[in-house]
Amino acid sequence: MSPITVLYLITGVLAAIIAVLLVRLAMYSGQAKLKIEKSGLKERIDTTAASTPEKTLSESISEEIKTLTGSVERSQEASKKFLYLVEKEVGRRVQQASIEVGRKYEAVLEEKKKEQEVVWQKYNKALAEKKETEAVVHSVAEGMVVVNPKGEVIMMNPAAERLLGIPKKNKIGKSIFDDLKDEQLISLMKTSSDGKEKEIEMISPNDATKKTLRASSAVIEDENGTTIGMVSVLSDVTKQKELDRMKSSFIASVSHELRTPLVAISSSLSVMLSDAFGPLPAKLEEFLAIVERNLNRLSRLIDDLLDMSKLEAGKLQLRRTPVSIEKILAESVETLTGWANTKAIKIEKRIEANLPVANVDPDRITQIATNLISNAIKYSPQNSTVAVEASLSKTKTEIEIRVADSGMGIEAEHVTKIFDKFYRIENKVTGIAGVGLGLAIVKELVTLHGGRVWAESEKNKGSRFIFTLPLQ
């Protein structure tokens, strides 16, 4: 039998199978029943159905092929071949589909495995980083407390537990201040001058556990700039504060003790120069003038030490009163003109007309002006000029006072440091004495008035010291 004949045969058999299947399907449905009844074939089919029990697919195919071929043997043979081909094809396709499905399943599985590996890697990395961060936070000496926007603690390290004296388990999810009461009362929270740090004084009835903490805080923001919390670093500054207090007390005490003999010498000198015991020989008066000059210098030094200790202890209070800055500057210049004349230095006043009065402590502003003008005279060469200027700022909210000289100037590296306590520029050429307190006091006094002070200078081209005083 040629392949074409087989193909025709298969097509015919398939058609027969489909026909048989359709007939059977119709027999089970009412619609088929109705059609059969209408066509008058009901009895015949019923007879056939009743006379033949349920046939196998193989038998049905054989019957159909028999009707096509007319021979039982040939139909059986064709049926077998057909079934073999069908089974073979079905088997092949099933196998092919299984392989395909298997491959796809494996690919999906592989992909999922890779994804899972990536997730695990990320998780492990995050875990390692978290552990690393926790280890760092855990081991830092400073206390670290992280709070959410509600102020509830979400993390704190052992140092913070130790400093606050509260176990972490009692604080997580609670406000930082919740348990700090009675024996550990937060009595004071003051913002430092730069506004970034706060000092927390924890008062306890027992002096041994009384402490001062300094908290430096920063807001935590997410990538959208929304505040999600705040991290605070706590340091125990109890010892530092105690040392500061002892230092201030020591300076005050030493200054007082230094001043006592000084005033005795000074008053003795005044008695001698007062003609209380008659006129003095000219030569003696000359020597007594030297004694007086150096006494005044020593007295100023002690005053500086005392002022500094008061400023550090926050005990220096201003006696504000509305005054004319022009008048203060004029008086300061007048006081120092005699000294300037000895070096042939001319002091030029350039004061803006109609300056408003300022609500300041006149004694302290005189002290600032005298200090800056004295420095200008001290560091200026002979036959030079010192300028004292004052004008209203561009914003008209403050008065700006400038003292300029044409002296040796200050190197850039020193300009910002010269207002530090005890900062001295080593200068063997000038040999000008001092302990480095004058400008530190100037800065503190200007700051106390709410103003700013800074210096502008260039080596060998002179210096300009500027300070501002707010009008309100």
Place this chain on the structure above:
Amino acid sequence: MEDKIKVLLIDDEPDFVNNIAVLLRAHGYDTIVRYDDKEIGDVLEKENIDTVLLDVDLGGALGFDVCKKIKQIKPEVTVIMITGFGYDTELVEKAREIGCAGYIGKNMPISQILSNFKSFVHTAEHKKRRLS
């Protein structure tokens, strides 16, 4: 001729207080010097004191307590505090509260100490005359 103003100087620093006494005498005041507050009541009564120049730190005693004692014994006496601690807002305020007529820092030049003293005494005497 107007009577001289009698000043009692109380300071535990003899060198300083004796010099100031000399200078005050040169400026026309009568002076009595004491180095502590012992027998102060007797001195106030017997010596007819007008003004006391009193050190804030008397070593064993606080000048402010001595001032209160003086005011209890003889309220009309003018008390001027003097101190080696210089100008201190707290001390100045305290001096004012307990009725002191003035406060002088020893850190001032002697000439200024004298002129401040004279000014405080003058104001206080003027006030006394007005009230009497």
